[in-house]
Amino acid sequence: MKPSFPLCALLFLGILNTVSAQDIYFPERNETWKVAGNNQFKHDAKQLAEAVDFAHANEYSGSRDLRVAILEGFKQEPFHKILGPTKKRGGPAGMILKNGHVMASWGDTKRVDMTFSVTKSFLSTVAGLAEDQGLIVDTKDKVGDYIWDGTFDGEHNAKITWEHLLQQNSDWSGELWGGKDWADRPPSEGGLDDWKFRKLNEPGTVMEYNDVRVNVLAYALTHVWRKPVPLVLKEQLMDKIGATTTWRWFGYEDAWTVIDGIQMKSVTGGGHSGAGLFISTEDMARFGMLFLNNGQWDGQRLISADWIKKATAPSVPNMNYGYMWWLNEKGPRHWEGVPKHVFYAAGFGGNFIVVDQKNGLLIVTRWLEPSQIGEFVKQVYEAF
Template sequence: MNRKANFFFILYFPLFVNTVKAQQLYFPDTGWLVKNPAEVGMNKIFLDSAVSFAIKNENSVEYDLRIANIKAYAKEPDYKILGPMKQRGGPAGVVIKNGFIVAQWGDVNRVDMTFSVTKSFLSAVTGLAIDNGLIKNVNDPVNDYVKDDTYDGPHNSKVKWQHLLTQTSDWSGCQFGICDWADRPPKEGNIDDWKNRKLLEPGSQFEYNDVRVNLLAYSLLQVWRQALPVVLKNKIMDPIGASTTWRWHGYDNAFVNMDGLMMQSVSGGGHHGGGIFINTMDMARFGLLFLRNGKWKNQQLLSPKWIHEGRQPSAANKSYGYLWWTNSENKWKDVPASTYYAAGFGGNFIIIDDEHDLLVVTRWIDDKKIGEFMALVNKSIEKK
């Protein structure tokens, strides 16, 4: 090989190898290929037992999700449903190995509420803002970008994008008729004492709070200056081939004037109604995008850097990243610690296991049984 040819080989061979690897990865088009578990190194008997387990261990939450919400949040001051809701379906799910369907159950085309799975979609929209330079750094104060009174004051002005993503902001205020202190207040004690509590330094303590997640959605609306469902559709859901049946709802009173147009600030879950309504297979496409490190076929839709950062355990809660849950503390036994997942009320999950090139979506499973279910799925993978 002459010097010129050798230079060409050294310079371009890694690109060629990466291209071949990319071509070998399977991405679904309008349909999704199904393979026998044995073809991808899985034991069908063990996998079938996992599916049977998911079906038998249905979540006990009411089918009428309005009743379910009212029961779940009855102790919250002045709780009310402000956004759309609908009846839920029965257990459903899909197991995808190496990009191929190896098991599925229930009505995977039924559109259902996802509750807090929505938060991980919101995380993706934040990542798009970072990738597109609309937000320079997650460590920037949000007050640098949102110039109304939302982040005024000595405490709220300290809140950074990272704090909203990790649910550690302790932001204080009210938005669209709901105040931060009314969301999951302590079960005991005087509510007035809780309202007037000493605020914690942003970043110091994890507190699951939908008002503050909705605040992130509102702040992103100010940055994007277009409705977040439109951003998600154009930049992620359409490129990955999702159906046209999913919707992202906010509250009935959550419309703001954006450059002369009234736009709805969407919610990050279904705590007061709303959030993302979507079918199982569209959830699977979204999950596969993360399993493929943000790349879909030949398009890099989300940067690998963002996906890597988003799944890292946060300082205040090792089981939580950027609106994604992590298994870093091995709460799910016999499941890789690197596994991360989106989780929503009623047993809705998108689970990503890079170590085994495995993706699982399951709907309406008993939350307390999800770790056991995943251990069964993991057991079906034949170890090399």
């Protein structure tokens, strides 16, 4: 079914009217975010309010006690248990920004909550900073050329590149911080022996969402940077975009490594065993704003445009996934009625950062029933 003329026109005009840097408002640290004027941006206020009402009415159905929600959500995994911190969550919250100005907000946008696999997009960015600064020469390099402690030894693991880890198609085999790769989100069919002794996929050929392998990436980046990943993120990015001091990035209780004689924590790329990034809606919006402006914050280049282009390019085994960013390309994860150039971070429990560079539109929504995200974003676009 073809989209109606108004939607076609919207997509066409969006391509033509790429937002320029000087049109975007960047809030200072601790500044109250500017709200758009009544006639500043053309939109249907009633429709936008209805979209916000939709987000309120479709709260994530899992327990607000996230320890309970995690154990229920991953009860099919053998040996699954909580290994890191958790936190009870708040209610639905979010922000819709146009060129950096608030078009709508709801809930407690300053509350710090777990954000689960949205953390992966932050972890990917730490890898991007490493490549931008020459600590990683190229993401197509083999990780074993950088990390030689045995993590990437063996016929299979030695083939794995940074890109394979970033696209979640490495099929890295092993155990890290008590987590076995084959026990993390196993197939619905088969049993322990089938999963444990499976035939490994050639790196780069099959995407498998797997937190153990994501945590291997975090571990490898810790050793490349020679400092804790949260410190890298703080110094290189979060301080520069005016984020608050409230966000925290945790690892598992026993996830300690020693580098240059200093013991430091290796963080996780998600929270399905606890840990991960705990952050407010407003700080998530600041991070999204950086990507909305293609790596620049108020005239300062923080991430290269080349990295963002690579990070948001479809991978071979999954056209809807790049370097730990989801892509709205035509595929199984495509949202109908939403431009295909949109990309987004997504996490358990309905946490999302949705970025549309061409139209200057940024959406952050939290604790939305995940099955309703496509409909919600479509409603926001219809309001414009």
